[in-house]
Amino acid sequence: MTQSVPEPKKAEWRKRITLPRMAAAAALVVLVCLSLLIGADTLSPTQLANDPEALELLLASRLPRTLAALLTGSALAIAGLIMQALVRNRFVEPSTAGTAQSAALGILLMTLVFPAASLGVKMIGATALALLGTSVFMATADRLPVTQPHLVPLFGLVYGGVIGAVVTFVGWQTDLLQFIDIWTSGEFSGVVRGRYEFLWGAGIIVVLSWWIADRLTVLSLGREASIGLGLDYAWTLRLGLLVVSVIAALTVSVVGIIPFVGLVVPNIVSRVIGDNLRASIPCTALAGALLVLGCDIVGRLIRYPYEIPVATVMGVVGALLFLKLIRLRPSHA
Amino acid sequence: MIRIEDLNLAHGGTPVLRDINLTIDRGGIIALVGPNGAGKSSLLSLIARLRPLQTGRIFIDGLPVTTTPGRELARRMAILRQDGVFAGRLTVRELVSLGRFPHNQGRSTPQDRARVEEALVQFGVADLAERFLETLSGGQRQRALVAMTFCQGTDYLLLDEPLNNLDMFHARHLMQSLRRMADEEARTAIIVLHDINQAAAYADRIIAMRDGRIASDGTPGEVLTVDTLAAVFGYRMQVTAAAGRPLVLHHL
Numbered sequence: 270m271t272q273s274v275p276e277p278k279k280a281e282w283r284k285r286i287t288l289p290r291m292a293a294a295a296a297l298v299v300l301v302c303l304s305l306l307i308g309a310d311t312l313s314p315t316q317l318a319n320d321p322e323a324l325e326l327l328l329a330s331r332l333p334r335t336l337a338a339l340l341t342g343s344a345l346a347i348a349g350l351i352m353q354a355l356v357r358n359r360f361v362e363p364s365t366a367g368t369a370q371s372a373a374l375g376i377l378l379m380t381l382v383f384p385a386a387s388l389g390v391k392m393i394g395a396t397a398l399a400l401l402g403t404s405v406f407m408a409t410a411d412r413l414p415v416t417q418p419h420l421v422p423l424f425g426l427v428y429g430g431v432i433g434a435v436v437t438f439v440g441w442q443t444d445l446l447q448f449i450d451i452w453t454s455g456e457f458s459g460v461v462r463g464r465y466e467f468l469w470g471a472g473i474i475v476v477l478s479w480w481i482a483d484r485l486t487v488l489s490l491g492r493e494a495s496i497g498l499g500l501d502y503a504w505t506l507r508l509g510l511l512v513v514s515v516i517a518a519l520t521v522s523v524v525g526i527i528p529f530v531g532l533v534v535p536n537i538v539s540r541v542i543g544d545n546l547r548a549s550i551p552c553t554a555l556a557g558a559l560l561v562l563g564c565d566i567v568g569r570l571i572r573y574p575y576e577i578p579v580a581t582v583m584g585v586v587g588a589l590l591f592l593k594l595i596r597l598r599p600s601h602a
Numbered sequence: 603m604i605r606i607e608d609l610n611l612a613h614g615g616t617p618v619l620r621d622i623n624l625t626i627d628r629g630g631i632i633a634l635v636g637p638n639g640a641g642k643s644s645l646l647s648l649i650a651r652l653r654p655l656q657t658g659r660i661f662i663d664g665l666p667v668t669t670t671p672g673r674e675l676a677r678r679m680a681i682l683r684q685d686g687v688f689a690g691r692l693t694v695r696e697l698v699s700l701g702r703f704p705h706n707q708g709r710s711t712p713q714d715r716a717r718v719e720e721a722l723v724q725f726g727v728a729d730l731a732e733r734f735l736e737t738l739s740g741g742q743r744q745r746a747l748v749a750m751t752f753c754q755g756t757d758y759l760l761l762d763e764p765l766n767n768l769d770m771f772h773a774r775h776l777m778q779s780l781r782r783m784a785d786e787e788a789r790t791a792i793i794v795l796h797d798i799n800q801a802a803a804y805a806d807r808i809i810a811m812r813d814g815r816i817a818s819d820g821t822p823g824e825v826l827t828v829d830t831l832a833a834v835f836g837y838r839m840q841v842t843a844a845a846g847r848p849l850v851l852h853h854l
Contacts, residue, residue, distance in 0.1 A: 357688050483703065490700070494683075494688075498704055499680040499703065501670075501673075539691050543691040
């Protein structure tokens with residue numbers, strides 16, 4: 270009979286992550302408050318209490334913008350995490366593997382073919398193309414030699430670059446370059462009430478991914494180990510692909526491509542708490558939300574009252590973090 | 603019972619397995635031996651449904667491996683491949699817990715946790731339970747993987763060279779654990795072994811393969827003869843006896 274065994278050191282596990290968790294929660298509160306108050310028109314807490322117009326500005330613009338940054342950040346970080354589990358390579362994410370570029374191509378083609386279609390319909394096209402583009406990437410990555418893990422992200426960069434070039438070419442030929450800028454360079458300045466709500470879908474997908482976290486952890490052990498443990502490998506792989514593609518389509522259509530989030534956040538979280546996705550998905554989502562919101566606030570402050578797009582800020586911050594990560598983890602991929 | 607009927611496998615036109623027919627009863631240790639490229643690992647992969655069948659049929663307790671749901675099979679049969687797992691930053695305990703995945707789909711019950719702790723202790727990795735796999739030595743990692751495979755609690759274990767990376771102490775310990783499992787719980791282990799004397803000492807049955815065929819099949823006493831070993835491995839080696847078992851002086 271089973272004798273009683275000590276609880277698997279849960280207390281210790283908790284101790285390891287509770288302090289960072291508290292710090293993250295505090296950071297979230299601070300950043301949200303800053304984000305609500307900072308902008309071209311300054312808002313102060315006293316104004317909010319007395320001035321109905323200030324309150325309206327808060328609800329129509331600042332709050333949606335803040336929520337959009339949080340939702341986008343968590344979804345992009347999760348998309349990166351899942352993609353790394355699917356490809357079993359730590360250096361891939363949707364914006365460096367052609368997923369985001371394919372989504373942009375999808376929404377561009379939908380705009381050309383069905384100009385009158387609603388954003389929701391266009392997103393279906395973006396999702397379809399993101400799925401296709403990512404599937405081609407995964408099929409090719411699978412054929413690259415396992416002994417050369419850095420080939421996969423390099424191939425992804427070239428592949429994403431080629432699709433991005435196709436997007437630019439089509440945009441050039443059809444005089445849609447201005448629109449393309451909206452999809453390829455992520456920023457939150459255009460986010461107001463009524464123009465970001467699709468991002469809640471990305472939030473729902475983040476929760477869904479937590480629900481299938483154990484399956485994704487098994488998947489990350491590889492095909493043979495997955496089959497040995499009775500996982501429906503092909504089905505789970507497709508589900509993961511769908512999650513990544515839908516997140517890419519939603520975020521690209523609403524705010525545009527934001528680089529590096531899906532790359533640096535999962536890597537940092539993995540260093541701290543490991544690759545058990547049941548534990549790391551909530552942390553990754555929260556860290557991604559904090560990073561994107563933080564970068565958006567920085568972008569609002571640097572040239573105040575003008576703004577720098579979040580994608581630009583993230584390009585700098587993300588690249589620095591990424592370099593740091595590479596130095597910390599030289600041989601593992 | 604595992605039943606294999608008329609199994610053939612070719613890889614790019616080259617035959618890998620030819621006309622394999624086998625019945626493996628429940629309970630006992632079955633060692634697969636043979637030179638490199640004899641088809642041992644391929645046979646194990648096909649039984650474990652890691653590769654699609656080309657011709658022939660395989661049944662686990664009467665269930666065909668091709669059409670039975672993966673989860674159903676995973677509760678009856680566990681496989682440990684060489685280099686088959688890519689876990690980096692999972693702790694040893696998290697990895698071993700995944701052995702219970704076919705039973706609980708990730709939601710551990712107290713019984714699952716008890717079995718995990720038992721396996722951690724049994725394979726001497728309890729002290730390493732909180733360590734990430736990427737920080738372990740090859741042998742420690744191998745023991746963690748073996749613990750995970752045991753933890754799956756299946757009637758059949760398929761182990762592809764499980765003694766790789768293990769020192770003498772842990773190799774002997776693993777073989778003794780398998781022996782106990784076979785004797786006390788009537789579970790079945792099918793093991794690819796390179797050390798023929800481990801097979802001689804612990805196996806109930808040895809299946810020797812060469813060029814994709816079964817060259818010899820029987821008890822250690824029947825298979826480990828000078829002539830049979832010469833036919834399988836291509837050179838004559840002395841066979842003596844120690845502790846009531848054959849001892850092959852293959853290195854002389």
